[in-house]
Amino acid sequence: AQTVTQSQPEMSVQEAETVTLSCTYDTSESNYYLFWYKQPPSRQMILVIRQEAYKQQNATENRFSVNFQKAAKSFSLKISDSQLGDTAMYFCAFMKHQIQGAQKLVFGQGTRLTINP
């Protein structure tokens, strides 16, 4: 079974600073997908970024980028120029690659990120 670990329960930074959220995972699979989701107080889980394990290039989406280290099973999220709207719970999630199989996400426990003005 796969497990996802987020070792930082809470983080707090000043607006415009850069912050990095950590995530490690455990799997025996060689092909899989990794995601970061944010969950603001509105409760909706919003996709931030997606990484395919067979791609060496790190995914980026505007101010959000990842550092994917497959051998170390590490998948950290960097938020540049942080904004007040980035305040949320951030979840790292793992999805096994399955042909015609279920798209099941395994989530970490989350990191509560607060951006201070």
Added chain:
Amino acid sequence: DAGVTQSPTHLIKTRGQQVTLRCSPKSGHDTVSWYQQALGQGPQFIFQYYEEEERQRGNFPDRFSGHQFPNYSSELNVNALLLGDSALYLCASSLGRLEGSPLHFGNGTRLTVT
């Protein structure tokens, strides 16, 4: 383009009762998954429906059941409610044939069991 919609937003039930939660997937999506999120925790996978069949099930008792309709919408039913069933229930939709398809989530239904 409508996203994932869930109803109701909030629900209060008594132990032993039964509850039905509803979900309409994002336009163009054909697969629906349900997750349970306890306070302060990450979501836990309940099950996923594709082509009106349960594709995979997580570690939840048979009291949790579901259904997917021909229009891809879905229901989650929980029987014999326990206090421990109090949680946020999230519905997510995706493209069933696309490997690694990202899941798009609704705003959830907050269920309180008293």
